[in-house]
Amino acid sequence: MKGNGTVPLNELVATLRAVAEPSRVRLLVLCFRGELTVSELAQILGQSQPRVSRHLKLLCDAGLLDRFREGSWVFYRLSAGGAAAALSRHLVAACDESDETIALDLQRLAAIKRQRAELAAAYFRDNAAQWHRIRSLYIDEREVEAALAEIVAAAAPHDLLDIGTGTGRMLEILAPHAGNALGIDQSREMLAVARVNLERAGLANSMVRLADMYQLPLADASFDAVVIHQVLHYADRPDAVIAEAARVLRPGGILLVVDFAPHGLEFLRDEHAHRRLGFADADVAQWCRLAGLEPDAPRRLPGEPLTVVIWTAHRPAAAAGSLAAPGRARVSAGAPAVERVLDR
Numbered sequence: 001m002k003g004n005g006t007v008p009l010n011e012l013v014a015t016l017r018a019v020a021e022p023s024r025v026r027l028l029v030l031c032f033r034g035e036l037t038v039s040e041l042a043q044i045l046g047q048s049q050p051r052v053s054r055h056l057k058l059l060c061d062a063g064l065l066d067r068f069r070e071g072s073w074v075f076y077r078l079s080a081g082g083a084a085a086a087l088s089r090h091l092v093a094a095c096d097e098s099d100e101t102i103a104l105d106l107q108r109l110a111a112i113k114r115q116r117a118e119l120a121a122a123y124f125r126d127n128a129a130q131w132h133r134i135r136s137l138y139i140d141e142r143e144v145e146a147a148l149a150e151i152v153a154a155a156a157p158h159d160l161l162d163i164g165t166g167t168g169r170m171l172e173i174l175a176p177h178a179g180n181a182l183g184i185d186q187s188r189e190m191l192a193v194a195r196v197n198l199e200r201a202g203l204a205n206s207m208v209r210l211a212d213m214y215q216l217p218l219a220d221a222s223f224d225a226v227v228i229h230q231v232l233h234y235a236d237r238p239d240a241v242i243a244e245a246a247r248v249l250r251p252g253g254i255l256l257v258v259d260f261a262p263h264g265l266e267f268l269r270d271e272h273a274h275r276r277l278g279f280a281d282a283d284v285a286q287w288c289r290l291a292g293l294e295p296d297a298p299r300r301l302p303g304e305p306l307t308v309v310i311w312t313a314h315r316p317a318a319a320a321g322s323l324a325a326p327g328r329a330r331v332s333a334g335a336p337a338v339e340r341v342l343d344r
């Protein structure tokens with residue numbers, strides 16, 4: 001590839017050859033919509049895994065797809081950079097979604113995603129009451145909580161959002177440093193536990209609501225701090241979660257993502273529904289940048305066997321004279337963001 005994002009003729013023809021087959025175009029269309037495993041892709045295409053693997057290899061060799069291994073699972077996603085990545089996005093955009101084959105693929109993909117969501121929801125339902133016990137199996141959280149409280153206290157947010165609030169633990173720790181705090185979660189059972197905890201803690205400035213982290217029922221630029229604590233490893237599209245969090249962040253606002261550094265503890269996947277075995281700093285930084293945020297240096301809290309990482313990123317402050325949101329000041333026009341959340 002050249003510096004200006006174009007490719008030499010021979011390379012372009014080779015890339016087009018790699019994709020010039022119906023199954024491979026279908027794979028591109030599917031991988032555009034999320035990170036998928038070979039077995040999921042084989043299930044959707046109705047083809048054997050070895051056959052699908054051969055197609056995937058050709059697409060990876062041509063730079064159209066990225067492949068990454070996590071323990072025993074291998075994921076495929078549309079490649080993130082380079083001229084081939086731009087080309088694959090053009091090809092996906094040009095593909096008619098109402099085509100019979102593509103429409104069926106997308107229906108099957110939706111069914112697989114529903115299945116995944118049901119599995120995760122069932123897990124959380126079964127574990128709502130014991131969640132505090134489960135997390136204590138991994139690491140001592142007190143150090144993490146103190147570090148987060150320090151960061152949020154310095155930011156002094158008017159409106160704070162806790163994505164995947166679970167039992168509301170982050171709200172208990174962080175809401176005292178915010179004007180108003182909202183926790184969202186997709187699990188009614190978790191929210192029931194959170195409500196009890198918030199009441200017990202006397203946190204009058206906090207509320208929780210049922211919502212999906214991929215589609216927050218919240219206005220753009222309506223929070224000064226957004227926290228995603230031990231949630232991202234359940235996401236099949238962590239980049240989309242970060243993009244959605246960034247969308248609701250005001251200029252000058254801060255995003256805090258807390259999760260594990262890459263690890264090999266497969267049992268977390270098998271027994272605790274983790275989809276990702278930790279995250280690389282470079283991936284989180286890239287997702288933040290793509291979402292318009294400026295990543296800071298990550299802070300690592302090593303533990304045995306898991307290391308917790310706190311990744312923070314800021315939305316650049318609005319230029320003087322623009323319609324700036326209140327930023328990190330404790331002043332905000334109109335009703336607090338948490339009161340504008342859709343009631344369900």
Ligand SMILES: C[S@@+](CC[C@H](N)C(=O)[O-])C[C@H]1O[C@@H](n2cnc3c(N)ncnc32)[C@H](O)[C@@H]1O
Pocket residue numbers: 120124163164165166167168169170184185186187190211212213214228229230231234
């Ligand atoms: C491991 S718990 C973490 C809870 C909390 N952040 C904490 O650290 O105590 C993960 C939470 O993410 C929630 N979650 C998972 N997928 C979600 C989604 N798509 N939208 C909203 N919440 C989700 C689960 O219901 C669960 O409560």
